[in-house]
Amino acid sequence: MNDTELRQLVRAKYAQSALGMAKGSACCDDSCCDANGCGDGYAADELASLGLDASASLGCGNPTLLADLRPGExxxxxxxxxxxxxxxxxxxxxxxxxxxxxxMTDEMLAVARANQTKSGLGNATFLKGTIESVPLPDASVDVVISNCVINLAADKGAVLREAFRVLRPDGRFAVADMIALEELTPEAKQRLDLWAGCVAGTISLDAYADELRAAGFDAIDIEVTREVRLEEVEGVIASAYIRARRPSRVEIAAR
Structure with a gap:
């Protein structure tokens, strides 16, 4: 399966999920969060203040808890x-x-914009694009977050290099994602349903750290939050919180 085929698979899967959300169905229907507790890590009162609930999450954690977000960022x-x-x-x-x-999914963008209207927040913008090619300038953001998405990319290095590109010096990378604790079989890695379910695309903790390092990040920390032993295939995956930092200009110049 090549990058284009995988992207089409993921787009179709999440378009289906978005249509389900629009109809008010449950979020965890064959999505990444199936094994991880849909909406884990979110306070109900915080969601209610936005006019939303945990059904708006398809993730494996709450990356906003990691990011130490500050006014003005x-x-x-x-x-x-x-x-x-x-x-x-x-x-x-x-x-x-x-x-x-x-x-990259029109249907998800429509749901997100409808949720923004419910929230009444004006300081948010939803852009169409891929995580390998973000439509923002270099060094334009302070924090990059993501929730159970990077594992879906065939070329994770490309995603991490793009995150590094858009981050300002000393910018923060704070992600919830799935990793592999025990390697999956080659057969499992080729199963389309396991790719769409955030299983087949997982890589090991060490491999994830290596990809971050190769992209230019430092201060890398990966914390396993929940192990999932798969019944239908051999292997163990886990949800994890992943933190890293783009070095400052002074640090880069000193290398």
Missing amino acids: VVLDLGSGAGLDVLLSARRVAPDGHAYGVD
Whole structure:
């Protein structure tokens, strides 16, 4: 399966999820969060203040908890889905900050914009694009977040290099994602349903750290939050919180 085929698969899957959300169905229907507790890590009162609930999440954690967001900062969510993390970020960086979400699925963008209307927040923007090619300038954001999305990319290095590109020096990378604790079989890695379910695309903790390092990040920290032993295939995956930093200009110059 090549990059184009995988992107088409993911787009179709999340378009289906978006249509389900628009009809008011449950979020965790064959999505990344199936094994991880849909909406884990979100306070009900915080969601209610946006006019939303946990059904707006298809993730494996709450990356906004990691990011230490501050008023005035600019945040980017890679693969923003229904917009929950973007809107939470927008509230935390208000009044002068801004939160962007990028997603390649028209149906998800429509749901996200509808959720923004419910929230009443004006300092958020949803952009159409891929996480390998973000439609924002170099060094334009303070924080990059993402929630159970990077594992879906065939070329994770390309995603991490793009995150590094858009971050300002000393910018922060704060992501919830799935990793592999025990390697999956080659057969499992070729299963389309396991790719769409955030299983087949997982890589090991060490491999994830290596990809971050190769992209230029430092201060890398990966914290496993929940292990998932798969019944239908051999292997163990886990949800994880992943933190890293783009070095400052002084640090880069000193290398």
